Amino acid sequence: MSKVAVIGAGSWGTALSIVLADNGCEVAIYARRQEQVDEINHQHTNHRYLPDITLPANIVAYPSYRQVLEGAQYVLIALPTAAIRTALREMVKELDHCPLLIHSSKGLEPDTYKRVSEMIAEEVPESKRRGIVVLSGPSHAEEVSRRSPTTVVVAAPELKQAEEVQDLFINQHFRVYTNTDMLGVEIGGALKNIIALGAGLSDGLGYGDNAKAALMTRGLTEIARLGVQMGAHPLTFAGLAGVGDLIVTCTSRHSRNWRCGYAIGQGKPLNEVLQSMGMVVEGVRTTKAAYQIAQDKKVEMPITKELYHVLFEGKSPRQAVDDLMGRGRTHEMESRFFDDFNRYF
Numbered sequence: 001m002s003k004v005a006v007i008g009a010g011s012w013g014t015a016l017s018i019v020l021a022d023n024g025c026e027v028a029i030y031a032r033r034q035e036q037v038d039e040i041n042h043q044h045t046n047h048r049y050l051p052d053i054t055l056p057a058n059i060v061a062y063p064s065y066r067q068v069l070e071g072a073q074y075v076l077i078a079l080p081t082a083a084i085r086t087a088l089r090e091m092v093k094e095l096d097h098c099p100l101l102i103h104s105s106k107g108l109e110p111d112t113y114k115r116v117s118e119m120i121a122e123e124v125p126e127s128k129r130r131g132i133v134v135l136s137g138p139s140h141a142e143e144v145s146r147r148s149p150t151t152v153v154v155a156a157p158e159l160k161q162a163e164e165v166q167d168l169f170i171n172q173h174f175r176v177y178t179n180t181d182m183l184g185v186e187i188g189g190a191l192k193n194i195i196a197l198g199a200g201l202s203d204g205l206g207y208g209d210n211a212k213a214a215l216m217t218r219g220l221t222e223i224a225r226l227g228v229q230m231g232a233h234p235l236t237f238a239g240l241a242g243v244g245d246l247i248v249t250c251t252s253r254h255s256r257n258w259r260c261g262y263a264i265g266q267g268k269p270l271n272e273v274l275q276s277m278g279m280v281v282e283g284v285r286t287t288k289a290a291y292q293i294a295q296d297k298k299v300e301m302p303i304t305k306e307l308y309h310v311l312f313e314g315k316s317p318r319q320a321v322d323d324l325m326g327r328g329r330t331h332e333m334e335s336r337f338f339d340d341f342n343r344y345f
């Protein structure tokens with residue numbers, strides 16, 4: 001039986017713990033608040049993040065990294081991106097063996113704009129990690145925890161490690177695909193949150209399905225434009241971590257990013273919305289990161305740029321939509337994608 005250390009007892013860490021526990025793993029979950037540890041261990045619930053869900057008894061919570069990591073063959077990181085580097089530094093002090101590290105967070109580090117796998121590679125010495133794998137795709141915690149059919153993708157530079165993680169998670173409710181384009185999977189997962197904010201905002205303004213379809217389609221184009229420039233495979237964005245996650249996040253009321261955008265579209269100030277959410281909204285910081293990377297790399301990302309102006313510079317959302325609609329005429333197909341496609345096939 002494998003032991004998996006899960007770092008983060010929020011919605012996603014808990015939902016993935018249920019998948020692992022269903023698969024017979026010994027699951028040790030790190031929670032930083034003692035009352036949450038007690039709730040998970042004695043009531044088998046995590047009411048704040050997943051109300052009405054009963055957790056399997058083979059999920060045990062601990063308030064210390066040492067206890068969680070002890071003897072774990074796998075470590076799953078499910079924290080908000082902004083908390084990961086500090087957590088890794090604490091974790092490494094307690095790690096005395098070499099597990100496979102899996103991360104499932106969807107964002108870029110504030111200030112450095114690094115991907116999560118880059119942070120892990122920087123903070124965890126090679127002697128303390130067998131490899132790094134990302135898990136992503138269209139998967140709301142609320143549905144995974146109810147064992148509703150879900151598909152995800154796991155990606156690692158070495159296919160064998162992605163396959164090992166596929167074996168760990170796959171079951172009748174949770175179907176896992178593999179990919180070797182870790183960069184593309186991380187970028188797709190992080191940047192779809194920007195577009196989900198935009199989709200919520202459009203709905204909050206009272207615009208219709210046409211506007212949302214436009215945001216999703218052109219949003220995917222700009223995500224792929226930046227991702228390919230950074231070195232991703234173009235077809236990754238046609239997969240679960242690209243269009244798949246974009247669909248689920250832009251169209252579901254489970255999405256915190258969509259809900260945040262919706263409230264802003266209805267006229268609520270960003271700070272107030274974030275405070276009332278009680279859970280992480282990764283897309284806000286990721287908008288800043290992607291805007292900056294796009295500027296540096298001279299990649300056109302009109303939706304990201306307008307959202308940046310709305311979130312951080314007080315631009316009116318309606319004006320942002322008008323400016324997007326009034327942009328210069330352009331061709332839908334981008335020759336750079338064909339060039340990249342030809343490079344791969």
Ligand SMILES: NC(=O)C1=CN([C@@H]2O[C@H](COP(=O)(O)OP(=O)(O)OC[C@H]3O[C@@H](n4cnc5c(N)ncnc54)[C@H](OP(=O)(O)O)[C@@H]3O)[C@@H](O)[C@H]2O)C=CC1
Nearest residue numbers: 009010011012013078079080083105106139140141279280
């Ligand atoms: N929820 C979902 O459906 C999905 C989420 N994701 C991604 O997973 C990541 C985590 O999101 P999610 O679980 O939803 O977030 P939540 O807001 O639900 O939970 C965050 C968790 O992280 C803990 N935490 C926050 N800061 C720290 C810290 N400094 N040290 C230790 N623990 C900390 C919180 O603890 P406390 O309660 O004590 O504050 C809480 O347990 C995000 O990147 C998200 O995009 C990916 C797929 C699906």
Ligand SMILES: O=C(CO)COP(=O)(O)O
Nearest residue numbers: 137138139140255256257
């Ligand atoms: O990534 C998710 C679903 O795949 C969750 O999205 P939110 O963070 O917007 O809730």
